[in-house]
Amino acid sequence: MADTLPRPGVVTANVATDRAPRTGRPRALRHAGTYLVLMLGAGVAIVPFLYTVSVSLMNLTEANGGAWLPSSPQWKNYIDAWNQANFSLYFWNSIRIAAITVAGEIVFCTLAAYAFARMEFWGKNLLFSLLLATLMLPEAIIWVPNFITVSWLGRVGPIPWINNWPALTVPFMASAFSIFLLRQFFMQVPNDLWDSAQIDGAGHLRYLIKIMIPLSKAALMTLVLFGFIGAWNALAWPILVTTTPDWRPVTYGFFAFIDEAGAQFHLQMAGSVITMAPVIVLYFFTQRTFIEGIATSGLKG
Amino acid sequence: MSDALLTGQETPTTLARQSTSSAERRGLLSGRQGRRVREALLAYLFLLPAFLIVGLFGLFPLLFAAFMSTHRGLNKIPGAFTGLGNYVQAVSDFTYLLGFWGAVILIFIALRAIKRGVAAAKEKGDSFWRWLAPGMAFGVMVLALLAWIIRLLPLLLDIPNQMRGARNTPENFRRLLNEALTSPEPFQWLLLAACSLLVGAAATWLVVRSRNRRHGHENYSGAFTLATILVGLAGIVGWMTWVELQGNITASLASGGLNIGAQMTLISAGFVLLWLSWRLWQSASHRSSMMSVGLRLGGAAALIIGAWVLIAEAPRIIAQGDAKWWYALLATFYYSLGTIPPQLVVALVLAVLLFQEIRGRGFFRVIYFLPYIAPFVGTAAVFKIIFSNRPTAPVNEILGFFGIPPLGWINEPQGILNLLTPGVQLPVWAAGPSLALVVIMIYGVWTFFGFNTVIFLAGLGNIPREMYEAAAIDGAGRWPQFRYITLPLLSPTMYFLTLYSVIGTFKAFNHIYVLRTGAALGTTDTASVVIFQTFQRDTRYGYASALAILLLLVIIVLTVANNRLAEKRVHYG
Numbered sequence: 001m002a003d004t005l006p007r008p009g010v011v012t013a014n015v016a017t018d019r020a021p022r023t024g025r026p027r028a029l030r031h032a033g034t035y036l037v038l039m040l041g042a043g044v045a046i047v048p049f050l051y052t053v054s055v056s057l058m059n060l061t062e063a064n065g066g067a068w069l070p071s072s073p074q075w076k077n078y079i080d081a082w083n084q085a086n087f088s089l090y091f092w093n094s095i096r097i098a099a100i101t102v103a104g105e106i107v108f109c110t111l112a113a114y115a116f117a118r119m120e121f122w123g124k125n126l127l128f129s130l131l132l133a134t135l136m137l138p139e140a141i142i143w144v145p146n147f148i149t150v151s152w153l154g155r156v157g158p159i160p161w162i163n164n165w166p167a168l169t170v171p172f173m174a175s176a177f178s179i180f181l182l183r184q185f186f187m188q189v190p191n192d193l194w195d196s197a198q199i200d201g202a203g204h205l206r207y208l209i210k211i212m213i214p215l216s217k218a219a220l221m222t223l224v225l226f227g228f229i230g231a232w233n234a235l236a237w238p239i240l241v242t243t244t245p246d247w248r249p250v251t252y253g254f255f256a257f258i259d260e261a262g263a264q265f266h267l268q269m270a271g272s273v274i275t276m277a278p279v280i281v282l283y284f285f286t287q288r289t290f291i292e293g294i295a296t297s298g299l300k301g
Numbered sequence: 302m303s304d305a306l307l308t309g310q311e312t313p314t315t316l317a318r319q320s321t322s323s324a325e326r327r328g329l330l331s332g333r334q335g336r337r338v339r340e341a342l343l344a345y346l347f348l349l350p351a352f353l354i355v356g357l358f359g360l361f362p363l364l365f366a367a368f369m370s371t372h373r374g375l376n377k378i379p380g381a382f383t384g385l386g387n388y389v390q391a392v393s394d395f396t397y398l399l400g401f402w403g404a405v406i407l408i409f410i411a412l413r414a415i416k417r418g419v420a421a422a423k424e425k426g427d428s429f430w431r432w433l434a435p436g437m438a439f440g441v442m443v444l445a446l447l448a449w450i451i452r453l454l455p456l457l458l459d460i461p462n463q464m465r466g467a468r469n470t471p472e473n474f475r476r477l478l479n480e481a482l483t484s485p486e487p488f489q490w491l492l493l494a495a496c497s498l499l500v501g502a503a504a505t506w507l508v509v510r511s512r513n514r515r516h517g518h519e520n521y522s523g524a525f526t527l528a529t530i531l532v533g534l535a536g537i538v539g540w541m542t543w544v545e546l547q548g549n550i551t552a553s554l555a556s557g558g559l560n561i562g563a564q565m566t567l568i569s570a571g572f573v574l575l576w577l578s579w580r581l582w583q584s585a586s587h588r589s590s591m592m593s594v595g596l597r598l599g600g601a602a603a604l605i606i607g608a609w610v611l612i613a614e615a616p617r618i619i620a621q622g623d624a625k626w627w628y629a630l631l632a633t634f635y636y637s638l639g640t641i642p643p644q645l646v647v648a649l650v651l652a653v654l655l656f657q658e659i660r661g662r663g664f665f666r667v668i669y670f671l672p673y674i675a676p677f678v679g680t681a682a683v684f685k686i687i688f689s690n691r692p693t694a695p696v697n698e699i700l701g702f703f704g705i706p707p708l709g710w711i712n713e714p715q716g717i718l719n720l721l722t723p724g725v726q727l728p729v730w731a732a733g734p735s736l737a738l739v740v741i742m743i744y745g746v747w748t749f750f751g752f753n754t755v756i757f758l759a760g761l762g763n764i765p766r767e768m769y770e771a772a773a774i775d776g777a778g779r780w781p782q783f784r785y786i787t788l789p790l791l792s793p794t795m796y797f798l799t800l801y802s803v804i805g806t807f808k809a810f811n812h813i814y815v816l817r818t819g820a821a822l823g824t825t826d827t828a829s830v831v832i833f834q835t836f837q838r839d840t841r842y843g844y845a846s847a848l849a850i851l852l853l854l855v856i857i858v859l860t861v862a863n864n865r866l867a868e869k870r871v872h873y874g
């Protein structure tokens with residue numbers, strides 16, 4: 001059912017279905033020039049990744065001597081990098097942070113998005129524009145205030161926030177982007193469903209849980225993906241709120257490792273592959289959701 | 302807040318929605334109203350958690366940053382009050398210019414809101430001015446609430462200091478919080494807010510009761526509320542500017558130096574001339590005779606020269622400001638200019654090529670998107686190695702293949718124009734972006750072209766195929782089709798991407814921070830990076846906040862300018 005619904009969004013995305021009808025004739029030859037340009041673009045996009053993998057398998061002299069390919073693959077670079085950069089801890093941290101953030105985000109944003117999409121209340125437009133206004137704020141302006149707020153909450157509250165999960169997760173549990181994305185999706189659900197649910201005696205909460213959420217699996221999936229990527233990629237905020245490695249996420253861990261590893265490019269690149277691998281694997285498995293989600297909302301977590 | 306619910310104002314949408322349900326039509330008015338109140342309460346309950354978080358970590362920071370920016374001190378929260386001192390330190394006398402024109406613009410927006418309200422009311426035959434009292438009362442309420450928060454903040458920020466060690470108990474916290482909340486100075490603002498809420502509610506009730514049933518169903522208090530808030534803010538900005546200016550005039554007169562008043566007037570006049578020339582330039586495009594077009598363009602050029610002479614006062618002021626901050630703004634502009642046009646052009650070409658009946662488009666799309674989706678620390682680390690200054694770095698090896706000596710790339714602080722003209726040493730502002738910054742631009746284009754391609758593809762998918770078919774029947778070739786169908790119909794997408802990229806490049810932090818090297822001597826530090834360093838390394842909270850607010854102003858100006866430019870060029874439909 002969810003697949004038959006139109007996609008929400010700024011630009012109606014028929015990204016995945018924009019395929020033109022095939023005419024059966026082999027057109028590859030006619031399109032030689034086109035392919036040349038497209039291949040060039042693909043090459044530019046992919047070469048840095050290939051180079052990363054190549055250097056990650058070199059030994060020290062090859063890596064620093066400017067070789068293009070390793071003479072014999074040094075798989076143990078990955079083990080060295082994993083242990084030296086303490087990736088076990090950072091991976092676990094990032095996964096914990098992502099899980100907590102996404103769980104909170106799903107609950108809070110679903111409720112808020114439903115209220116904006118389906119309910120009538122005074123001040124709806126005002127609250128919605130206030131919400132969208134937060135999108136304009138540059139990250140730089142929230143660093144100082146949020147750092148102070150988070151330290152304050154940690155010092156007066158029962159648990160510390162700095163160097164702990166609340167500082168890294170709570171501020172990201174509700175975002176204007178997620179609420180906007182879900183609201184767009186909820187608004188596409190036909191009104192008749194609500195009318196018939198009402199006749200059956202369902203209230204808003206039951207309608208949301210029993211009908212809206214099952215229908216919006218695709219949108220929620222997008223939200224989970226973006227939440228995961230966002231948590232995985234965060235750098236500035238973790239630098240500000242983690243002074244110990246206990247809850248430091250993988251991006252910050254690897255960033256610190258680049259400095260520590262110094263001129264050991266092979267280890268740096270092995271670490272780079274380790275850092276990127278989960279996201280890239282996830283991307284290849286879910287690339288349709290990914291690309292459509294980004295095309296509809298124009299964002300990265 | 303709930304007064305509107307109780308007085309029974311109904312927006313057309315609620316009415317329409319409710320009349321669709323036959324169950325409701327049978328109910329009495331009170332029953333229907335009870336249902337609406339219950340729905341609204343449930344909606345507020347649904348919104349509560351999200352708005353607690355967004356409010357505390359997304360909206361409140363703006364007010365908090367504004368508050369912090371008026372305080373100074375190292376590693377002190379909030380530090381000592383300094384008025385606009387931080388701004389003066391960053392951009393020197395431009396602060397007064399910004400303060401003055403900021404206040405003027407706020408008042409202008411307030412007047413425009415009222416003007417629009419008048420026009421809207423006139424069209425519907427409603428009475429507008431009777432909403433003045435309730436609107437103003439609500440505006441005063443918002444201002445009083447803001448004042449309450451600002452007054453309460455220092456007291457709240459002090460609580461942790463009184464809870465050190467053994468006194469760190471929940472009871473103690475509750476006591477201190479209670480003390481702060483009931484302390485008289487902030488409390489009087491809360492009282493004022495409550496009073497204006499009551500006044501506003503009463504006034505609304507009176508207006509609703511007395512209005513003519515046949516006319517005047519719309520509520521126009523919003524325009525007055527907005528106008529009151531804006532005028533209040535303008536007053537605060539203007540007053541702070543005036544206080545700062547007075548202190549500074551005395552200081553500069555004592556040292557027998559420059560005349561701030563004259564400088565301000567000159568530069569303001571310069572900008573007014575620039576604006577006039579822009580208007581003239583625009584009006585030239587509507588004229589048909591060569592003569593009048595020529596005259597107008599000539600006039601515009603003359604005005605630009607005049608403006609330039611007046612604005613030439615600016616360098617002297619810039620020299621007194623924070624050189625690092627000015628350079629950071631310049632670097633941000635370079636970064637924006639150096640990444641957005643190339644990535645849009647590349648993406649447009651690739652998207653148009655991909656949007657043909659060819660095999661493997663899914664494959665190409667997946668590949669193009671890879672740089673965007675891959676974690677930026679990983680890819681930035683590779684770029685740091687590919688573009689390093691070692692002779693054996695990949696780029697330098699390629700240069701060596703063509704017999705070119707190795708370059709410093711990511712470690713090169715020299716401006717590119719200086720590198721191209723080895724004999725002449727240009728000053729910093731004329732030397733262009735440093736080679737290190739150019740590498741970061743290359744990284745930016747590499748990361749974002751795939752994203753732009755995907756958005757362009759979505760935009761191309763929205764163009765009806767029939768238009769191309771019709772054009773083909775009329776004998777239009779591929780280029781005319783592209784020029785007269787694709788480009789105009791793609792303009793909304795183009796507009797979205799430009800706005801998104803401009804804001805994005807001005808916010809950019811992460812990859813620039815990772816690609817930063819000591820050897821580049823800070824030439825790659827864009828505005829966000831400088832703010833981060835000021836905060837994280839130097840612990841100058843107040844100054845960092847002031848810089849962040851200046852950055853926000855730049856972003857707002859660019860957004861408005863972008864919207865203005867796009868207004869006439871974007872085709873919808």
